[in-house]
Amino acid sequence: MATSIVLPKIMQIGGGALQLLPDTLAALQCKSPCIISDTTMLKLGLIERVKTLLLTHCSHVGVFSDVMPEPNDQSLLAAVELVGSEKFDCLIALGGGSAIDSAKAIALLASHKGIMRDYKVPRIINEHSIPIIAIPTTAGTGSEATKVTVITDAESDEKMLCMGPGLMPAAAIIDYELTLSLPPRVAADTGLDALTHAIEAYVSKKANLFSDQQAIAAMKLIAPNLQLACQQADNLEAKEAMMLGSNLAGIAFSNASVALVHGMSRPLGVHFHVPHGMSNAMLLPLITEYSISHAPKRYAECALHMGLISNIDDLNAAHQALLKELRHLNRILKVPSLTDFGVDQKRYLSLLQTMAEQALASGSPANNPRIPNVAEMVELYTAAWS
Numbered sequence: 001m002a003t004s005i006v007l008p009k010i011m012q013i014g015g016g017a018l019q020l021l022p023d024t025l026a027a028l029q030c031k032s033p034c035i036i037s038d039t040t041m042l043k044l045g046l047i048e049r050v051k052t053l054l055l056t057h058c059s060h061v062g063v064f065s066d067v068m069p070e071p072n073d074q075s076l077l078a079a080v081e082l083v084g085s086e087k088f089d090c091l092i093a094l095g096g097g098s099a100i101d102s103a104k105a106i107a108l109l110a111s112h113k114g115i116m117r118d119y120k121v122p123r124i125i126n127e128h129s130i131p132i133i134a135i136p137t138t139a140g141t142g143s144e145a146t147k148v149t150v151i152t153d154a155e156s157d158e159k160m161l162c163m164g165p166g167l168m169p170a171a172a173i174i175d176y177e178l179t180l181s182l183p184p185r186v187a188a189d190t191g192l193d194a195l196t197h198a199i200e201a202y203v204s205k206k207a208n209l210f211s212d213q214q215a216i217a218a219m220k221l222i223a224p225n226l227q228l229a230c231q232q233a234d235n236l237e238a239k240e241a242m243m244l245g246s247n248l249a250g251i252a253f254s255n256a257s258v259a260l261v262h263g264m265s266r267p268l269g270v271h272f273h274v275p276h277g278m279s280n281a282m283l284l285p286l287i288t289e290y291s292i293s294h295a296p297k298r299y300a301e302c303a304l305h306m307g308l309i310s311n312i313d314d315l316n317a318a319h320q321a322l323l324k325e326l327r328h329l330n331r332i333l334k335v336p337s338l339t340d341f342g343v344d345q346k347r348y349l350s351l352l353q354t355m356a357e358q359a360l361a362s363g364s365p366a367n368n369p370r371i372p373n374v375a376e377m378v379e380l381y382t383a384a385w386s
């Protein structure tokens, strides 16, 4: 069966790649960029640095620095207005997944009008919007190389998954030096998100030979370097490996889809504001254990590609090694339990059914090797509490 692969036109990869931003802009024949970023980037001086770099190539540079974490549709409106009124011809998405996801939605709405709800899955976004140059500053979401954005509906609190080739950034600048000052908590959460992308892409029902290669390479880069990159801020090799691993994991899942972990994780973000990578990590060992029996070879191969075992002759031993490592990573990277994060048990238990229904509606659980119904997801959420 043939697979359609969508990638950015240009990827500038490596330490110092940021300096190639003006060349990248010229290659896309853009002259009037607007930076889409957040207040953290503003405080770190990164917006100013990027703006200065852009001014070597163009005379008019806009800045929108009010991206919110886990963005909702209302948070985009001022930027859509700004981009439309000043006729910017491209967006520079600078930051983590929230900045890049916001820029994708802003480009779409500025180019084609409407509201985000109009564009959520199962609709496929094929429309071309003004180009985006994505500059990730975390090694995690891989959003710079995905055709996906997740925007919350401010009214209903639903995390809307939007998808299609029209959301793929035109270019990505993947410079690990931008991740050197990441706080350890952010490095851990985003890195665990990247590991989840690689594993879920590999076991997904939509996995294909192309996405497999990206997922395998991502696991090989991420597994031995995640802990080092979080604990040793000056470990350049580990930081570089994580940045590339995150990018490849993004390409893998964008072309194979994520699965049950992401499906069940999004409602935890919506209702309890657990950061995306952290809520994935909370669920990853549990969901892996639940799913293993339906793709035993694939999960064993994950253990192999993560360097945990040297062969998959004994599938059971491979599965145990994988589960042990996932639990170990959560412990060593101090991923809190739901209780420790401050989730109220009574409210959590009252929302089990709602969360399970929302997870199912996202479509992601359908890509899992073992597909649960709502009642089974309620059981999984219940198990995640203990």
Ligand SMILES: [Fe+2]
Pocket (backbone or CB within 6 Å): 141, 193, 197, 262, 276, 280
């Ligand atoms: Fe993710």
